[in-house]
Amino acid sequence: MQILQSFVSGRWINGSGAAQTLVNPATEEPLAGASSEGIDLAAALEHARNVGGPALRELSFAARGAILQGMADALQDARDELLALGIANGGNTRSDAKFDIDGAIATLLAYAELGSALGAGKFLADGEGIQLGRSPRFHGQHVAVPRHGVAVHINAFNFPAWGFAEKAAAALLAGMPVLSKPATATAMVAYRAMQVIAQAKVVPEGALALLVGAPRDLPALLGAQDVLAFTGSGETGERIRALPNVIRHSVRVNVEADSLNAAVLGPGIEARSDMYELFLKDVLRDVTQKAGQKCTAIRRILVPQELFAAVKEDLIEMLGAIKVGDPADAETRMGPLASEAQLKDVFSGIERLEAESLRIAGKPGRLSEKGFFVSPALFEIAGEGKAVHEREVFGPVASLLSYTDNPAAIVARGNGGLVCSLYSEDAAWLEQSVMALAPWHGRIFLGHPKIELSPGPGTVLPQLVHGGPGRAGGGEELGGRRALSFYLQRVALEGSRPVIAGLTKGSSS
Ligand code: NAP
Numbered sequence: 001m002q003i004l005q006s007f008v009s010g011r012w013i014n015g016s017g018a019a020q021t022l023v024n025p026a027t028e029e030p031l032a033g034a035s036s037e038g039i040d041l042a043a044a045l046e047h048a049r050n051v052g053g054p055a056l057r058e059l060s061f062a063a064r065g066a067i068l069q070g071m072a073d074a075l076q077d078a079r080d081e082l083l084a085l086g087i088a089n090g091g092n093t094r095s096d097a098k099f100d101i102d103g104a105i106a107t108l109l110a111y112a113e114l115g116s117a118l119g120a121g122k123f124l125a126d127g128e129g130i131q132l133g134r135s136p137r138f139h140g141q142h143v144a145v146p147r148h149g150v151a152v153h154i155n156a157f158n159f160p161a162w163g164f165a166e167k168a169a170a171a172l173l174a175g176m177p178v179l180s181k182p183a184t185a186t187a188m189v190a191y192r193a194m195q196v197i198a199q200a201k202v203v204p205e206g207a208l209a210l211l212v213g214a215p216r217d218l219p220a221l222l223g224a225q226d227v228l229a230f231t232g233s234g235e236t237g238e239r240i241r242a243l244p245n246v247i248r249h250s251v252r253v254n255v256e257a258d259s260l261n262a263a264v265l266g267p268g269i270e271a272r273s274d275m276y277e278l279f280l281k282d283v284l285r286d287v288t289q290k291a292g293q294k295c296t297a298i299r300r301i302l303v304p305q306e307l308f309a310a311v312k313e314d315l316i317e318m319l320g321a322i323k324v325g326d327p328a329d330a331e332t333r334m335g336p337l338a339s340e341a342q343l344k345d346v347f348s349g350i351e352r353l354e355a356e357s358l359r360i361a362g363k364p365g366r367l368s369e370k371g372f373f374v375s376p377a378l379f380e381i382a383g384e385g386k387a388v389h390e391r392e393v394f395g396p397v398a399s400l401l402s403y404t405d406n407p408a409a410i411v412a413r414g415n416g417g418l419v420c421s422l423y424s425e426d427a428a429w430l431e432q433s434v435m436a437l438a439p440w441h442g443r444i445f446l447g448h449p450k451i452e453l454s455p456g457p458g459t460v461l462p463q464l465v466h467g468g469p470g471r472a473g474g475g476e477e478l479g480g481r482r483a484l485s486f487y488l489q490r491v492a493l494e495g496s497r498p499v500i501a502g503l504t505k506g507s508s509s
Contacts, residue, residue: 002032004191007198007210008044008179010051015039015213020184025091025336026326026371032089034184034191036213042221044179044209048150049225052177052206057146059204060122061508064173065115070202071168072108075101075161078196082161082189089188090160091335091372093327096290100189103460104165107478110462111169114481121508122146122175124481126490129500139497141504144488146175149225151487154215154240156231157183157338158293158394160190166462166478167229172207174487176227179209179218183232185339187212220245227252227486229477231295234258237473254486255473256466258392260414261286262300263457264407264433266424271310274449279423280311282447282456283398284318288334288376289458292396293342296419296458296466299392301400302410308402312360312380315400319361319376336372337395343372349393350377357381357388357399389413408436416470421445421457442468442476 003019005012019033056064075082079101086097118124126142151171155163160182171178182190194210197203211218219228219240228251230237237255240246246253263286265279286298303311327335337343343366350364362377376396381388388399389410403410411420420441422433425448434444442465445457460466465479477483493500 001030004032004034004187004212006036006039006212007194008039009047009209010205013039020213022089022185022188023339024088025338026328028370032188034187034212036211036216039211041211041216041218044211045150045221045226047206048177048179048209049148050206052204052208053146053148053150055204056172056175056177056207057122059175060120061115061118061173062120064175065112065118067172067203068108068112068115068169070200071165071197072105072112074196074200074202075105075108075165075193078192079105082192085188085192086161087327090186091327091338092290093332093335094330096327096335099290100159100161103159104161104193107162107166107462108169111173115173118481118508121506123507124484124488125504125507125509129497132494137497139495139500141493141500142490143493143504143507144485144490147225147227147487147489149176149223149227151176151178152218152222152226152228153178153180154219154228154230154232155180155182155190156295157186157342158290158295160186160188161193163231164190164193166460168208170477170483171487172203174484176487177207177209179211181211181215181218184213185341219243222246222249222251224249224251227254229254229486231256234471234473252486254467254475254477256295256475256477257471257473259295259418259468259472260299260389260392261296261417261419261457262302262411262414263298263421264302264411264423265304265307265311266422266426266429267304268426269304269307269424271307275423275425275447278447278449280314280318282421283315285456286458287319287396287398288322291334291337291374292376293338293394294458296460298421298457299398300388300411300414301398302403302407303400305402305404308400312400315378316361319378322376324367324373324375334376334396337374338372340372342394343374346374346393346395346397349391349395350397352387352391353379353393353397353399356386360400384410384413389415408433411437412440414440414471416468416472417441418466418468418472419443419445419457421447423447440469442466442472
C-alpha cells in the first residue's frame with residue numbers, strides 16, 4: 001500500500017506511527033496510508049516563514065503570477081492521472097473529478113492572469129492618496145503589504161484539488177508562503193498534485209508545503225503574522241476560533257463551513273417554461289453532482305404553492321432516473337459518498353429530516369454491501385420545517401418546501417449561506433428578494449434561461465466571492481483581487497507627500 005508523505009521544510013517526510021487508511025469509497029479497497037505523527041510542525045512553519053516568505057516577497061506580482069501559471073501547467077500535464085485518483089479515492093465520476101481538477105487549474109490561471117495585470121509591484125496601493133490638511137504636503141495613503149507569517153490552509157474532503165488551489169493561488173500571489181493540509185480521507189489527489197508541482201520546480205523553496213494526515217496541534221502553533229483559512233464543518237471551525245493562541249495573537253482566521261443553500265422558483269412561472277426547466281436542471285445537477293458533497297449544493301428547494309405538485313412530480317422522476325454506481329463506469333451519473341464517516345453522517349441527517357417530513361424519492365439505506373452508495377433523496381416538508389433549516393445533510397439530499405408570499409423569510413431561517421439562487425424574470429420580485437436575501441449570503445445566483453453555458457449556482461468562480469455570513473462561517477475567499485486582502489496587512493502611511501510617493505513607488509494599484 002502506498003504511504004503518502006508530507007512535503008515540509010523543503011523535503012518529503014514520512015510520518016511515523018499508525019497510518020490512517022485511505023480507501024476507494026466504491027469498493028472499500030485500501031489504497032494508501034497517511035500519518036503526520038512525528039513531523040516537526042513548528043519547524044515546518046518556521047521554514048515557511050523564514051525561507052518561503054522572504055523569497056515570495058522579493059518577487060513582483062507578475063513573477064508570483066508566473067509561479068501560479070507554472071503550477072497550473074504542472075497540474076494540466078498530470079490531469080489524466082489526477083482525474084483517475086479523484087475517481088479512485090474520491091468516489092468521483094469522471095465529470096465530478098473534472099469539476100475538481102479543472103476547477104483547480106482554472107483558478108490558478110485566473111490568479112496568474114491577475115498577477116500579470118498587477119505587474120511589477122510587490123505590494124498594493126489601496127485607493128488614492130488623500131490630502132490630510134490645508135497643506136498638500138500633509139498626505140495619507142493606504143497600502144497593503146504581505147504578512148510575514150505563514151498561511152495555513154485546512155481543506156475539506158470534497159475538493160482536494162480545487163480547495164488546495166483556490167486558497168494557495170490567493171496566498172502565493174499576495175506573497176505569503178502556504179502550508180496546505182488536505183482532509184485525510186481523500187488526500188491522494190492533493191498529494192499527487194503537490195508531487196507534480198514540486199517536480200516542476202516552479203515554486204521557490206519554502207513557499208509551498210503539504211501536510212498529510214491528522215492536523216495535530218497545527219492551528220495552536222500559529223502567531224500574530226500567520227493566517228489560517230479553514231474549510232470544513234462548523235464545529236471544527238468553532239474549535240479553531242476558540243484556541244487561546246488564536247484569541248491572544250489575533251490570528252486571522254477565515255472559516256468556510258456549513259450552508260443550507262436554497263433555490264427559489266419565483267411566483268408566476270409557468271410549468272414547462274424555459275425558466276421552470278432551468279430551475280429543475282440546476283436543482284438536479286446540484287443534488288447529484290459529487291453525490292451532493294458540495295458546499296454550494298442546493299439543500300432547500302422553494303416553490304410557489306401552485307407549482308408544488310408539478311415540481312414534486314418532475315423531481316421524483318428525474319432523481320429516480322439517476323444511475324448510481326461505480327464512478328469509473330461512463331454510464332454512472334452519481335458515485336458513492338467519499339467515506340464511511342460521511343455515510344454515517346448522511347444517514348443521521350436523513351433521520352433528522354425523516355422525523356419532520358416525508359421522504360418522496362430515493363431508496364433508504366445503503367445501496368450495496370460494499371461501497372458508500374446511497375440514492376438521491378428528496379423530502380417533502382409540511383409547513384415551514386425546523387430541522388431542514390438547522391443542519392445541512394452533506395450528500396445527495398434535498399428538501400422541497402412550498403411558499404405563498406414570503407420565500408425570503410423561509411430562506412433566512414438557514415441563518416446564513418454560501419449561495420441562494422432565484423429563478424424569475426419579475427424585476428420587482430427580484431429586487432425585493434435580493435434586498436431581503438443578500439445580507440444572509442455570499443452570492444445570489446440569478447438564473448436566466450438566456451444565459452448560455454451557465455454552470456449553475458453550485459459552481460464557484462474565481463472572479464466572485466465564495467463564503468457567507470452566519471452558519472456559513474462568516475468567511476470570504478476568491479472574488480478576484482479581493483482574495484488577496486486576507487493575506488495582506490492594510491496600513492495607513494501618514495506624512496509628507498513626496499516621502500510617501502517615494503515609498504509607494506514599488507506598489508501596484
Ligand atoms: P471536518 O471534520 O471539520 O474536517 C475538515 C478539515 O479539518 C479536514 O482537513 C480535517 O482533517 C481538519 N480537522 C479536523 N479536526 C480538526 C481540528 N480539531 N483542528 C484543525 N483541523 C481539523 O469536516 P468534514 O466532516 O471532513 O467536512 C464535512 C463538512 O464540511 C460538511 O458537512 C460541510 O458542511 C462542510 N464543508 C464546507 C465547505 C465550504 O466551502 N463552506 C466545503 C466542504 C465542506 P482530517 O481529515 O485529517 O480529519
